[in-house]
Amino acid sequence: MRKPKIVVLGAGYGGLMTVTRLQKQLSHDEADIVLINKNDYHYETTWLHEASAGTLHHDKVRYDISDVINRSKVDFVQATVEDIKTEEKKVITSAGEVEFDYLVIALGAVSETFGIQGLHEHAFMIANINSARQIREHIEYQFATYKNEEEKKDERLTIIVGGAGFTGIEFLGELGNRVPELCKEYDVDPKKVRIVCVEAAPMILPGFDPELVKYARAKLEKKGIEFSIGTPLKEAKADSVIISKGEEEVEEIKAGTIVWAAGVRGNPVIEKSGIENMRARVKVEKDLRAPGHDNIFVIGDSSLMINEEINRPYPPTAQIAMQQGEVCAKNIISLLKGNEELATFTPDIKGTVCSLGEDDAIGLVYGKKLMGSKASFMKKVVDNRALHMIGGTSLVFKKGKFKFF
Ligand code: FAD
Numbered sequence: 001m002r003k004p005k006i007v008v009l010g011a012g013y014g015g016l017m018t019v020t021r022l023q024k025q026l027s028h029d030e031a032d033i034v035l036i037n038k039n040d041y042h043y044e045t046t047w048l049h050e051a052s053a054g055t056l057h058h059d060k061v062r063y064d065i066s067d068v069i070n071r072s073k074v075d076f077v078q079a080t081v082e083d084i085k086t087e088e089k090k091v092i093t094s095a096g097e098v099e100f101d102y103l104v105i106a107l108g109a110v111s112e113t114f115g116i117q118g119l120h121e122h123a124f125m126i127a128n129i130n131s132a133r134q135i136r137e138h139i140e141y142q143f144a145t146y147k148n149e150e151e152k153k154d155e156r157l158t159i160i161v162g163g164a165g166f167t168g169i170e171f172l173g174e175l176g177n178r179v180p181e182l183c184k185e186y187d188v189d190p191k192k193v194r195i196v197c198v199e200a201a202p203m204i205l206p207g208f209d210p211e212l213v214k215y216a217r218a219k220l221e222k223k224g225i226e227f228s229i230g231t232p233l234k235e236a237k238a239d240s241v242i243i244s245k246g247e248e249e250v251e252e253i254k255a256g257t258i259v260w261a262a263g264v265r266g267n268p269v270i271e272k273s274g275i276e277n278m279r280a281r282v283k284v285e286k287d288l289r290a291p292g293h294d295n296i297f298v299i300g301d302s303s304l305m306i307n308e309e310i311n312r313p314y315p316p317t318a319q320i321a322m323q324q325g326e327v328c329a330k331n332i333i334s335l336l337k338g339n340e341e342l343a344t345f346t347p348d349i350k351g352t353v354c355s356l357g358e359d360d361a362i363g364l365v366y367g368k369k370l371m372g373s374k375a376s377f378m379k380k381v382v383d384n385r386a387l388h389m390i391g392g393t394s395l396v397f398k399k400g401k402f403k404f405f
Pocket residue numbers: 009010011012013014015036037038039042043045046047048049079080081082106107108109126167170267269299300301302316317318319320321353
């Protein structure tokens with residue numbers, strides 16, 4: 001008898017949680033499991049700000065998918081997903097077509113540019129290993145070029161970071177540590193370097209605890225980072241950005257590096273697939289299925305769920321993606337067993353910890369405020385926990401963060 005085929009798209013937090021739970025709970029004869037991912041490695045998206053700044057080597061941020069999947073139960077296909085044909089129950093990939101009975105879409109997110117002119121052409125985005133490597137290399141190149149050019153262009157050493165949400169702030173924290181190292185390495189006077197964060201909202205980390213926000217801003221400013229608050233970035237050019245300073249007034253800031261970190265939207269494959277979506281994210285049912293598609297689950301940043309207490313979407317986080325992966329696997333197993341009563345998913349938000357560099361952070365964990373080394377310790381615990389949930393103790397020993405103080 002033909003076995004049902006479960007196809008999981010994306011080996012990020014959501015996809016790998018689903019696959020590792022399925023492989024544990026299903027025997028060989030119960031289903032075929034296929035995992036499709038662009039690369040043969042998984043990267044910790046939550047550590048990409050470190051690889052981008054150059055404070056952590058990109059190889060530390062990734063691990064082989066074969067380290068965490070059981071190859072006798074899971075067929076791994078390295079390919080780029082190009083389209084999903086929901087009616088025909090097949091996925092179109094760069095390596096050919098793959099049919100499915102059950103599909104899990106866990107393709108993550110891409111940077112949101114809101115149609116702002118010049119961003120795609122002139123700004124870097126903290127998106128994956130390739131872009132992180134390029135940001136790190138580009139910043140180093142600017143330092144090296146500055147030292148080697150006769151007519152010095154100081155603006156070469158200006159780094160603009162667009163967006164002071166969690167990604168922007170975590171990246172600034174790393175830059176605050178990395179830039180002094182670069183100045184030493186390239187014999188550059190630290191006074192020549194400018195790091196400017198441009199934020200549209202009236203505060204950094206909008207909506208987060210004001211006391212923690214104040215602490216973060218003061219610590220980053222102490223590292224020499226400048227904030228331009230309430231000044232949306234309007235345009236990026238080859239060597240500058242234009243920011244709005246009121247109804248009429250604009251300012252141009254010359255810069256050698258522009259990094260855009262101002263939010264995300266879902267994966268473009270979703271828009272192409274014709275599945276109902278909002279900014280490429282699928283507003284899923286409580287059991288994580290796409291509306292009108294009984295055999296398609298959508299999890300992680302590709303999905304959208306409303307927090308009914310505040311009537312706003314839950315922020316796309318790894319924390320939620322991993323929890324969804326567990327429930328998604330459970331629900332697929334229920335369907336395989338002929339049980340139509342599926343579990344409903346409710347995020348269990350344990351807290352948020354935002355790194356401010358290797359040894360500093362802020363956090364709100366189980367309602368308790370944390371700052372400094374305690375918060376930084378907690379951040380590493382959270383990072384190691386994600387490794388443990390997917391790859392167990394051996395993965396923690398291989399890739400974990402142990403420099404706690
Ligand atoms: P991802 O983990 O991004 O995985 C998507 C996978 O799909 C990737 O392997 C990718 O290669 C693959 N893929 C994409 N497109 C295709 C395609 N077309 N074909 C084949 N494969 C494809 N959240 C937290 O909870 N805590 C944090 O501390 C935190 N820190 C963050 C720091 C940074 C710098 C960033 C950028 C985000 C952070 N987040 C954090 C958010 C978190 O990383 C995301 O919410 C999480 O990665 C979403 O998981 P996912 O499984 O949906 O997608």
